[in-house]
Amino acid sequence: MRLFKTAILCAALSLGVLTTIAEAATRVAFVTAEGGLGDHSFNDMINEGLKKAKSDLGIEFVVIQPRAVSDMQSSLIRAAGQKFDLVLGASFDMIEPMKAAAAAFPDQKFGIIDVGSDPIAPNVVGAVAKDWEGSFIVGIAAAMTSKTGTIGFVGGRDIPVIHRFFNGYYYGAxxxxxxxxxxxxxxxxxxxxxxxxxxxxxxxxxxxxxxFAVANLTGAGVIDAAKSTKTFAIGVDSNQNGRAPGTVLTSMVKRVDVLAYDIVKSVTDGSFKGGVNKQYGLKEGGVEAAMDDNNKGLISEATLKTMDELKAKVISGEIVVPNYIDLDPSAKQMGTPPMDRPSEK
Structure with missing residues (x-):
């Protein structure tokens, strides 16, 4: 009888431990950038990183999709008010809203993906995929693949973060x-x-x-136009090669899934430290030109070799791809080795 009671007590204690563990699961709120889920791009990639964190780290997460940029601040504040362990946001549009939310909730942990070099707030971790380095690589592919001697770039909005892509693309080309x-x-x-x-x-x-389409959902139209005109498109953020095999030359993948995962992991393992912006470039595996069966054979071996050679020089530091946001507005040249800046549109 004593053994039986002991067994019941142990089972109850074990159940209590399991319940405590379940209750202690890290809770994350992801406030999406403009376009929301289903963009086959930026937001979807972050969501994949959170799914992996759920599988690997046992977190729980919810997704909040603001209807407009003007709703971002209220979405962040609403999430912070529900005391999530981490409120994760994304995009340049969210910098000012997050500063306001972080000031209103100084004890809340925040993360933001796709920002500049400057820290946001003491309780915010920023993460940047060096899209200018990834754009440099696909710019090489575009220039060496073109038969007309002219290549193009379609940005979603005329803002600094999109110029960051263009300058890298231009520099590589x-x-x-x-x-x-x-x-x-x-x-x-x-x-x-x-x-x-x-x-x-x-x-x-x-x-x-x-x-090169750097325009989130608008980029679907770039790919559609390329298919109808038998030209090439270059995808962005996620691997979009499969959206039109034979038409998408490659995709400049920003591994924002990795960035999101790393920020979440820092909360689960106790290493979260705000007031910093982490950068992930070619060296860190934060950006890449997607190669798979969908674009196999579209890029020549000579071009692939050049892409690899110049990538190695970026990783070694011999080449420094210009980051538009860090450039002196009065500078006439950019990068290492120096190159004349593109003329105004």
Whole structure:
């Protein structure tokens, strides 16, 4: 009887421990950037990182999708008010809203992905995928693949973070092929595929046969236009090669899934430390040009070799790809080795 009671007591204690563990699961709120889930791009990649954290680390997470940029601050504050262990946001548009939320909730841990070099607040960890380095690599591919000598770029909005992509793309293209013509356009929206298609068709009319889409949902229109005109598109953020096999030359993948996972892990293992912005470039595996069966054979062996050689020089520090946000506005050149900056649009 005594053994039986002891067994019951042990079982009850074990159940209590399990209940405590379940209650102690790290809770994360992800407030998406403009476009929300289903963008096949930035937000979806972060969501994949959180799914992995759930599988590996046992976290629980919810996704909050602001209807507009103007709703971001209220979404962050609402999440902080529910005392999540981490409130994770994304995009340049969320910097000011997060500063306000972080000031209102100084004991709340926040994370933000895709920012600049400056820390946001003492209770915020920032993480940046060096998209300018990834754009440099796909710029090489675009320039060396083009048959017309003209390539293009379709940005969602005319803002510094998108110029960061363009400058990297331009720098890589010009380094690989100095006489390449690089056209730059901005659709004005991250959520308008029709505009993406319209702008791309205009670029194709201007002889651009490879066009880099940095426009979230608007980029679907860039890929659609490339398919209909038998030209090439380059995807962004996630691997979009499979969206139109044979049409998407490659994709500049920002491993924001890795960034999100790392921020969450810092909360679960107790190493979270606010007031810093971490950077993930080619050296850290934070960006890459996607290669798979969907784009196999589209990029020549000679081009792949050049991409690998120049990538190695970026990793070693011999080449420093310019980050638009850190450039002196009065500087006429950029990068190492120095190159003339692109002329104004």
């Amino acid at each position: 010009k380094m690989a092929k100095p006489d390449i013509n690089v056209l730059e356009r901005y659709s004005g929206s991250f959520t308008d595929p029709a505009a993406g298609k319209e702008y791309t068709l205009a670029l194709v009319s201007a002889k651009s046969d490879v066009n």
